[in-house]
Each structure stands twice: as C-alpha cells, then as structure tokens.
C-alpha cells in the first residue's frame with residue numbers, strides 16, 4: 001500500500017498561482033515520488049473555482065484556524081471577501097486526502113491556503129508573519145502531517161517511517 005503525498009500544484013510546475021506563475025521545486029526526492037506514483041496534486045484555490053490569474057488574497061488578523069472558526073476572513077486585495085472559496089478549497093484538499101488515504105502533504109509556504117509556517121499579515125504590504133493557511137489548518141485538524149517545500153527531506157522521512 002504505497003503512501004501517497006498531497007502536493008501543491010504550483011510546486012509541481014503548474015501555473016496556478018494568483019499571478020499565473022508556478023513555484024517549481026527541483027528536488028531529486030520529489031522526482032522520485034513522481035516516478036513512484038506517490039503524488040496527488042491539488043491547488044485548493046483553483047479547485048474552488050478561483051481564476052488564474054486572480055487578485056492576491058491574505059488572511060486579515062488571523063490564520064487558517066481563525067478562518068475555519070468563522071472569526072476572521074480571507075480578503076482579496078481591494079477588499080472582496082473570499083473566505084468561502086478558501087474554505088471550499090480546503091475541503092476539496094481534505095476529500096482528496098481521504099480518497100487516497102493520504103497522511104502527508106507538501107504545500108507551498110506563505111500562501112493563505114497552503115502556508116504551513118508563515119502567511120502574509122493581511123496588510124498587503126509584503127510582511128510575513130508566523131501562521132498557517134486555511135487548507136493547512138483543515139488538514140492538520142484531521143491529523144495530516146503538512147510540510148513546506150523547504151522540508152522535503154522531513155516529508156521523505158515521514159513517508160518512509162513505518163510500512164509503505
């Protein structure tokens with residue numbers, strides 16, 4: 001039973017970011033995961049129906065957990081509230097994890113969806129702050145280990161811990 005890994009589509013070279021670009025990771029471990037058939041790719045924001053390109057969005061005065069708890073919102077630059085889209089995207093990512101029995105994810109750092117250690121602070125001024133995105137918050141609530149593209153080795157260790 002091969003352990004699969006959920007991975008941000010932008011890290012796999014897909015041009016799904018808000019600016020129409022990708023964040024391709026070039027790493028032998030990731031290449032091995034691909035050849036082993038472990039990767040399940042997802043872009044929560046695009047899965048939720050958001051366009052490419054789209055306006056940048058940030059969580060205002062909170063993090064993925066406060067968004068899930070209905071305490072704070074995700075706002076696009078300009079003020080449009082997109083909280084529901086971000087929660088929908090997180091739910092789709094969680095469904096994929098359930099479908100493929102996924103317990104490990106590697107997601108793109110600092111995104112309001114995918115950030116696992118940092119997010120932007122909601123002021124649209126380029127300031128990063130410790131925090132997690134909406135998808136990461138939902139996955140962690142369901143026991144899924146989430147790593148960033150800077151922690152590929154740790155993710156690989158998690159894949160090879162125990163059977164599979």
Ligand code: SF4
Nearest residue numbers: 008010043108111114
């Ligand atoms: Fe990448 Fe996640 Fe942003 Fe999609 S939502 S572009 S997968 S960081």
